[in-house]
Amino acid sequence: METIHLKKNIEPELTLGQWFRNVYEAIKSTAIGLSITFKYVWGKDVVTIEYPEVREELPSNSRSRLFNDAENCISCLQCAVSCPVDCIYIAAVKRPTDAPKMKTKDGTPIRLDLKQYTIDTALCCYCGLCTTVCPTECLTHTTDYEYASYTLASMKYDYLAPDIRAWRTRIVKS
Amino acid sequence: MSGGHHEENAEEKILLGDMEVLKSDLLTLNMGPQHPATHGVLRVEIKTDSEIVVEAIPHIGYLHRCFEKHAENLDYRGVIPFVDRMDYLGAMNMEWGYALTIEKMLGTEVPKRAEYIRILVAELQRIASHLLFFGTYAIDLGAFTPFLYAFQDREQILRIFEELSGARLLYNYIWIGGVWNDINDSQLARVKTFCDEFELNLKKYHDLVGHNKIFIGRTANVGILTPEQCYDYGATGPVLRGSGVKWDLRRKKPYGLYEKFDFDVPVGTGVKGTVGDCWDRYEVRVLEMFESIKIIRQVLEGIEEGPVMGKVPKIIKVPAGEIYLKTECPRGELGYHLISDGGKTPYRLKIKSSCFTHVSMLPEMAPGQMVADLVATIGSIDIVLGEVDR
Amino acid sequence: MHNQIASTLNSKVPGANAQALIATIGDSSVLVEAGKILDVCKILKSEGFNVLQVITGTDYADRIEVTYSLADFTSNREVLIKVKLSRGDGNGNNKETLPKLDSVSSLWRAAHFQERETYDMIGVNFIGNPDLRRILCPDDWTGYPLRKDYVVQEKYLDMVVNPAHKVNTEDHMFGKKLKEQIGDPKKVSASWKDSSGGNADEEAKDGE
Numbered sequence: 092m093e094t095i096h097l098k099k100n101i102e103p104e105l106t107l108g109q110w111f112r113n114v115y116e117a118i119k120s121t122a123i124g125l126s127i128t129f130k131y132v133w134g135k136d137v138v139t140i141e142y143p144e145v146r147e148e149l150p151s152n153s154r155s156r157l158f159n160d161a162e163n164c165i166s167c168l169q170c171a172v173s174c175p176v177d178c179i180y181i182a183a184v185k186r187p188t189d190a191p192k193m194k195t196k197d198g199t200p201i202r203l204d205l206k207q208y209t210i211d212t213a214l215c216c217y218c219g220l221c222t223t224v225c226p227t228e229c230l231t232h233t234t235d236y237e238y239a240s241y242t243l244a245s246m247k248y249d250y251l252a253p254d255i256r257a258w259r260t261r262i263v264k265s
Numbered sequence: 266m267s268g269g270h271h272e273e274n275a276e277e278k279i280l281l282g283d284m285e286v287l288k289s290d291l292l293t294l295n296m297g298p299q300h301p302a303t304h305g306v307l308r309v310e311i312k313t314d315s316e317i318v319v320e321a322i323p324h325i326g327y328l329h330r331c332f333e334k335h336a337e338n339l340d341y342r343g344v345i346p347f348v349d350r351m352d353y354l355g356a357m358n359m360e361w362g363y364a365l366t367i368e369k370m371l372g373t374e375v376p377k378r379a380e381y382i383r384i385l386v387a388e389l390q391r392i393a394s395h396l397l398f399f400g401t402y403a404i405d406l407g408a409f410t411p412f413l414y415a416f417q418d419r420e421q422i423l424r425i426f427e428e429l430s431g432a433r434l435l436y437n438y439i440w441i442g443g444v445w446n447d448i449n450d451s452q453l454a455r456v457k458t459f460c461d462e463f464e465l466n467l468k469k470y471h472d473l474v475g476h477n478k479i480f481i482g483r484t485a486n487v488g489i490l491t492p493e494q495c496y497d498y499g500a501t502g503p504v505l506r507g508s509g510v511k512w513d514l515r516r517k518k519p520y521g522l523y524e525k526f527d528f529d530v531p532v533g534t535g536v537k538g539t540v541g542d543c544w545d546r547y548e549v550r551v552l553e554m555f556e557s558i559k560i561i562r563q564v565l566e567g568i569e570e571g572p573v574m575g576k577v578p579k580i581i582k583v584p585a586g587e588i589y590l591k592t593e594c595p596r597g598e599l600g601y602h603l604i605s606d607g608g609k610t611p612y613r614l615k616i617k618s619s620c621f622t623h624v625s626m627l628p629e630m631a632p633g634q635m636v637a638d639l640v641a642t643i644g645s646i647d648i649v650l651g652e653v654d655r
Numbered sequence: 656m657h658n659q660i661a662s663t664l665n666s667k668v669p670g671a672n673a674q675a676l677i678a679t680i681g682d683s684s685v686l687v688e689a690g691k692i693l694d695v696c697k698i699l700k701s702e703g704f705n706v707l708q709v710i711t712g713t714d715y716a717d718r719i720e721v722t723y724s725l726a727d728f729t730s731n732r733e734v735l736i737k738v739k740l741s742r743g744d745g746n747g748n749n750k751e752t753l754p755k756l757d758s759v760s761s762l763w764r765a766a767h768f769q770e771r772e773t774y775d776m777i778g779v780n781f782i783g784n785p786d787l788r789r790i791l792c793p794d795d796w797t798g799y800p801l802r803k804d805y806v807v808q809e810k811y812l813d814m815v816v817n818p819a820h821k822v823n824t825e826d827h828m829f830g831k832k833l834k835e836q837i838g839d840p841k842k843v844s845a846s847w848k849d850s851s852g853g854n855a856d857e858e859a860k861d862g863e
Contacts, residue, residue: 117478124473128410138417152446154431171846175335175343180823182830182845184837203844207829218346218437223445232431247826326791333776334800370681496705496728499765510728517731586681589724589735591708602711602724603681613801617709617724625768654791 149234154219156235157210158258159250163195163229166203170221170230178214179221182207195227205251212238213246235261291319294636298327302405302640305650309627309643311636318639321631323624328654336614341367341441341581344611349435351616352652354397355595357390357426360439362592365520366601367441369590370583378571379443380522385456385564386426386438387521388557392463393422394595395550395557398647402547403474405644406483411474418466421459428452441581443574457565460558467558471551475544484547485538488630488642492541498626501619502597503553504646507533507546514593526563528556543645550647582609596620596647616655620648657683660734663702668694676737684722684735692738693757693783696723700762703727704734707763710770712777714802718742719754721779745778745805748797750787758783776801 140147149155166183183203186193193201222230235258240246248255297308306327312320332351336344348363349356361383368375375383400415423433429446430438438445474480495505505512513530515523531552533545585607591600597619604613623646630642657675664673664687671691677683687695704725711722723736740754753774758781760766770781771790778799781787789796795812798805808816830845837843 113478120476120478124477127469127473131410131414138420150428150431152431153427166844168844168846173340173343175339175346180826180829180846182833182843184833185842206833207826207845209826209829211823211826216346216350216435217432218349218435219431219445220342220346220437247823326789326793329791331800337801372680497764499706499708499763512728584680586678587684587722587735588681589709589733598708600709600724602709602722604711604713613711613713615709615711615713621768621772622765625765629764 149236151234152232153234153236154217154222154232156233156238157212157215157222157248158231158233159208159210160229160231160259161205161208161250161256163197163227164205164208165195165199165201165227166205167226169224169226173220173224175218175220176214176216178211180207180209180211181205195229197227199227208250209247210250211247213243296639303643303650304401304648305653307624307643307648307650307653309631309639311631311639313636316635318631318634318636321627321639323627325621325624325650325653328650330655332655333614333616336611338610340609341583341611344614345440346435346437348616349437350651351618351655352394352594352596352599352620352649353434354394354649355390356434356436357386357439358592358594359599360436361387361521362590362594362599362601364439364441365592366588366590366603367581367583370586370588370603370605371441371577371581373442373575373577375443375575376572377522377569378447379573379575381564381568382444382448382573383439384521384523384526385448385561385568386429386436386444388560388564389422389425389456391557391595392554393419395554396422398550398595399470399474399547402644402647403480405640406480408474408477408480411470414466414470414473418459418463421463425452425455425459440574442577443572447573453565453568456561460561460565464555464558467551467554475548475551481537481544483638483641484543484645487538487543487634487638488645489539490541490626490630494626494629495541498629499622500597500626501622502593502595503546503549504597504619504623504626506531507549507645508541509533509535509545514591514598518591520592525567526560528559531556543641546645546647580609582607583611591617594619596649596652597623599652618652618655620650620652621655623648624653656732657685657734660699660702661685664695664698667698671695682735684737686737686739689721689738689740689756692723692736693759693762695736696725696759696762699725699734699736703730704732705729707759707765707769708733710766710773712773712779712801714742714777714804716803719777719779721756721773721777723759740779742802743778745799745802746797748795750780753778753780755780755782757781758787760784775799778802 166181168181171179171181183205186202186204195201219232222232291312291314294311294313295308296311297303298306308324310322310324311318332347335347345360345363348359352359396415396419400412403411426436427433429448429452430436490508492508492510495508495510509532511530511532516530531549533540533549535545537544583605585605587604589600589602591598599619600617602615602617603611606612631639634642657677661673661675664671668691670688672688674686675683676686704727706726706728708724708726713720719740719742721738721740725736726733740756743754744752756779758766758770760770767784770784771787773779774781774787775789775791776799788794797808810816830843834840834843
């Protein structure tokens with residue numbers, strides 16, 4: 092094996108004057124650093140938030156937990172198509188022609204009965220592509236961010252189930 | 266093996282007589298995959314002779330998430346969340362490069378306001394990314410406070426991004442044809458106040474860390490790269506500029522509206538040691554932050570009213586052909602090599618990542634260094650393993 | 656520029672057979688003979704292309720194309736050099752059955768890692784690369800993932816890939832079951848056809 096040598100820095104010889112200059116520079120730079128540090132110790136307010144006691148309000152367009160307002164959904168499947176990780180499962184059946192006419196909040200006629208609307212939030216990458224293509228704006232990102240859970244199965248949100256629909260009042264700001 | 270650097274020492278040889286010089290063997294050290302100084306899951310196999318590194322072999326792939334394969338099965342819009350996740354500290358720049366590639370193939374015209382917003386967010390992202398480098402590099406070298414200072418200012422940027430795009434890290438904000446949301450005046454005012462405050466802070470931080478005697482002692486004359494080595498390995502970005510090469514794509518191949526802007530390209534000067542050492546790479550990044558502030562100020566002056574989204578077909582079909590387009594990201598040049606067959610998905614999307622290139626330079630830089638200097642070297646090339654492994 | 660490069664290559668490298676592929680959309684490239692790539696790159700390096708930016712391998716049905724993106728950082732030029740290779744057999748883990756190409760890592764050391772990546776992902780055997788190992792995938796991986804005919808392994812080191820209990824069959828199959836229940840598949844629109852595929856495009860048209 093060939094020998095390896097430490098790459099030596101080409102440094103000028105240490106004269107007495109250089110030695111004192113080194114000491115001076117070291118003290119000076121440390122003093123500058125310490126003065127900045129002490130300014131922060133006494134001159135600045137605390138910037139951290141003590142989380143469980145103080146909760147931060149997220150901006151209104153923050154992309155957090157998804158919520159689908161199933162009454163306004165026209166089952167167009169656009170969210171499922173645009174989803175890059177394919178975590179949205181939708182199934183719908185054509186409404187019989189003699190059934191009473193239904194309309195969404197903004198007046199789009201509903202022609203399909205939604206039978207399944209499930210989002211596997213454990214797979215979701217919170218990119219927001221599904222909410223931007225939604226024509227009736229029923230699928231939205233809410234600002235609710237505290238929903239960690241113990242099992243993967245509980246991360247699957249069936250938006251037709253009553254217990255999950257009950258979140259609406261809590262997490263959706265209209 | 267006849268013992269390394271002892272051999273030269275004539276005196277020692279006389280003392281030992283005919284006996285072979287003290288037998289020593291190379292010690293193999295594994296730095297990583299879980300190591301705070303490798304900034305992610307990089308494993309460097311180091312062979313050391315006492316305290317001196319003889320060989321360093323980087324092992325990568327621990328964060329490989331098959332983005333190139335994924336891209337082949339996704340529509341063009343759906344790729345954007347994935348390119349975000351490559352360099353998660355410079356997500357805006359990643360998106361911009363991708364959007365530019367597709368726009369150039371489609372011939373889409375991007376509205377002026379969107380162009381300004383893109384530059385604004387890209388430069389803010391550059392500051393955020395360099396701030397993280399500044400903080401973590403100081404931690405690598407044993408200074409903890411600068412990290413907290415850097416994160417305070419980075420937090421301001423992330424807040425602005427959060428209001429703008431809705432996410433703090435992976436924005437999906439720059440879309441093909443424009444940007445997602447418009448920026449309002451109060452946000453612009455916040456950017457302005459941030460710039461004013463941050464400029465003062467940054468000077469302070471640079472004094473605190475950059476001119477500190479210990480920091481200079483740890484970084485000057487360490488991990489020197491010559492321009493020839495940089496060309497040989499294809500290094501770009503602050504690593505190339507740190508070696509004194511004035512190469513910045515924002516100047517050399519202007520994209521967006523960069524032509525109109527007035528800013529300097531800082532290069533390493535070797536003020537504290539040799540040109541191309543760790544200190545130079547550090548300084549280039551700090552000076553780039555000042556330049557970014559300059560650019561942001563010009564954006565705030567020049568931003569025009571108007572739409573933020575150009576005309577893009579609902580289903581994007583890129584015409585058959587290929588393109589290699591590169592943009593200047595915080596860590597170096599990011600290139601997208603897109604090969605399209607005219608379908609709804611990319612046929613092949615090869616991503617040239619600068620961090621990948623820079624990791625490949627470790628075997629060149631490491632031999633002959635102390636182990637502690639290797640930490641300084643890895644820190645100074647500022648790699649993000651998400652981009653290395655893609 | 657590409658025509659000029661092609662003619663220079665043809666005059667300096669016998670048998671290079673360089674052709675400029677001029678594109679109206681996107682970037683043009685220069686196609687050269689695969690066997691001459693090392694000589695071609697030597698000439699190009701002496702012409703001033705001092706940086707190898709990226710090596711892209713692309714798998715087509717009948718061939719593999721390897722594209723070298725070279726740049727000249729002193730006079731700010733770029734060129735794409737392309738070679739065509741046969742596909743070889745990329746199913747196993749055998750380097751000998753792969754298409755062979757001369758390594759350019761003696762000219763640019765950037766090629767070392769780039770070639771390793773191309774070998775790992777597309778399966779091209781670069782002759783002369785000092786350390787041609789897999790780089791992103793584990794060493795004992797079989798197959799070359801970015802080939803179009805790559806099939807995901809069923810097992811890797813006794814670990815089952817995509818085990819049944821982790822696949823969300825219940826939700827994937829919901830639409831299919833619904834179709835069976837209703838009896839008329841035209842009346843049902845679902846985002847997942849069956850458990851194997853995620854192709855929702857056709858279904859989406861029904862829904863609109």
